[in-house]
Amino acid sequence: xxxxxxxxxxxxxxxxxxxxxEHRDEYKxxxxxxxxxxxALVGEIAKFDPSVAGLTARDITYRIYRDTRFSxxxxxxxxxxxxxICRGGKKSGYAGYYLQVxxxxxxxxxxxxxxxxxxxxxxxxxCVEPRVLQVLREDIVxxxxxxxxxxxxxxDAGFSLLTTGSxxxxxxxxxxxxxxxxxxxxxxxxxxxxxxxxxxxAPQLPERVAALFQTAKPFLDYINRAIDxxxxxxx
Numbered sequence: 001x002x003x004x005x006x007x008x009x010x011x012x013x014x015x016x017x018x019x020x021x022e023h024r025d026e027y028k029x030x031x032x033x034x035x036x037x038x039x040a041l042v043g044e045i046a047k048f049d050p051s052v053a054g055l056t057a058r059d060i061t062y063r064i065y066r067d068t069r070f071s072x073x074x075x076x077x078x079x080x081x082x083x084x085i086c087r088g089g090k091k092s093g094y095a096g097y098y099l100q101v102x103x104x105x106x107x108x109x110x111x112x113x114x115x116x117x118x119x120x121x122x123x124x125x126x127c128v129e130p131r132v133l134q135v136l137r138e139d140i141v142x143x144x145x146x147x148x149x150x151x152x153x154x155x156d157a158g159f160s161l162l163t164t165g166s167x168x169x170x171x172x173x174x175x176x177x178x179x180x181x182x183x184x185x186x187x188x189x190x191x192x193x194x195x196x197x198x199x200x201x202a203p204q205l206p207e208r209v210a211a212l213f214q215t216a217k218p219f220l221d222y223i224n225r226a227i228d229x230x231x232x233x234x235x
Contacts (some may be wrong), residue, residue: 001037001200004101005032008079012103015075027064031081035061037206038083042208045097049217052089052096059089079103080118087224095125095189095223097213101200117194121209123159123216124190125223135175135226135234137184147183150218157215159191189223191216209233 007030011020015215020027035057042060060083068074079102084098102118130137140147151161167185170176174184193212202208 008103013081032083040206045207049216060085095220098122119195121193126188126190129232132226140180140183158193162190162192
């Protein structure tokens with residue numbers, strides 16, 4: 001992982017197409033290392049979540065090229081590498097396990113979400129479809145505290161529920177005094193944990209990351225249950 005971090009630091013200092021072209025072979029070597037790690041992580045997660053078994057790096061990793069069309073930041077390359085491991089792969093629409101390694105103290109953004117570091121673990125779903133969001137909120141109101149219990153069991157591993165971007169008041173259709181209003185106002189159903197470079201450099205990384213992600217599985221199951229319900233035509 002040190003080779004990946006070193007390359008990303010160089011890329012941050014030389015984020016232009018000319019430098020990248022000169023170091024393309026180095027990037028390919030770094031990409032191969034990250035892909036190997038990502039697939040090893042899939043194998044570890046599949047031990048407690050068989051729905052992800054068999055996913056390849058192509059299914060779960062992202063291009064390093066930035067989409068600059070609608071951004072004021074025109075630098076052409078990301079200064080992080082990430083993997084999103086979920087049932088059906090990154091484009092399936094299911095909640096899953098996200099890991100990202102990048103340049104420290106440069107900030108990571110997920111919509112309105114922001115971390116000071118680019119080194120993060122973030123299981124969950126940060127782009128929930130409106131119908132799924134409605135079902136989740138109904139489940140929370142009528143679930144007799146089930147979701148609250150799921151959330152409260154996770155922090156022991158170091159994850160926190162991300163509340164950035166939450167609504168200022170309860171969404172339409174929910175009473176202002178509805179139970180668990182702090183959860184009803186969520187727009188993203190995501191947990192987060194920031195880590196430092198040392199975390200990624202310690203031995204047995206796939207096993208350690210998977211052990212942390214395992215604590216978040218009940219949280220993901222809760223979200224994916226709502227997704228399945230909607231996709232199966234639930235009303």
